[in-house]
Amino acid sequence: MFGLQRAIVAIGVAALMAVYTVALPTKSHAATITFYDDPAGPADKRGTLTCSVACSALFSTPGTYNTTVGGVFTVHPPNETTQTNFVNANLKAGDSSFLVADADKTEPAPSSFSTDALYILLKIGGGHTLNSLLVRNDSGAGGLELSWDGESASGLSHYTEFGELPITTIPLPAGGLLLLTALGGLGIAARRRRKAA
Structure with a gap:
């Protein structure tokens, strides 16, 4: 018995x-990405982005992504057409291109925010050159929390979202x-x- x-x-x-x-929820897939003007160097650190789940950043053009180091690129003027063209030119293989109507801009941007987007283009300080970061949500689902910690003059101005992933739900195992x-x-x-x- x-x-x-x-x-x-x-x-x-x-x-x-x-x-x-x-x-x-676990932090095992969380990522911290450091952005540089020259990521291959790396030189001229611009800031750090923390992702709550798996994400990657555009490292170099065209469409090379990295989970720890990202590049800062020139996307000017910062309007929906220019931004959409930049994102489409740097998609990961297999991802569908976006229309200008797909761009969803948030301005001004808080330093921490949540998104369900597949791609997030962040505009930071820096004038007309070296002013944008491109991040891809690699988790396969929405609910990505992002937090930007910029160096001097590299604060977050606005961000534009492209695509929408389903919100993460936890099924009864x-x-x-x-x-x-x-x-x-x-x-x-x-x-x-x-x-x-």
Whole structure:
């Protein structure tokens, strides 16, 4: 009898661990990207972007992305047409191009914000040259939290979003079914013990 109870308790503990591991958000895919005027150098640091989940930054043209180092590019004038053309010229292989109507600009931009976009073009201080960063949401889902920490004169002016990914939802994992089964087994064992007493 005690062997059955131990097995049921072990199953219940394993199920709880599975639910805990899958259901809680993790920082394992978080990324911190440092941006430089010359990322190959690197020289002239402009700031750091922290992503809550997997993301990458345009490293060099055309369309080369990196998860730790990004480049600063000239996108001027900062209007929807120029920005859309820049993003389309630097898409990762397999991504569909965007129309000007797809650009969704937020100005002024807070230093931290959340987005469901696939591509985010950030405009930082720097005048007409070396003023833009391109970030790609690599998580496969929305709910990307971004936080910009700029060096002097590299504050975040505005950002423009392209594409929209589905919002991340956490499904009830198979561990939940395992947990319910284990609890049911504990209940049956307790009932049998009461009958035997």
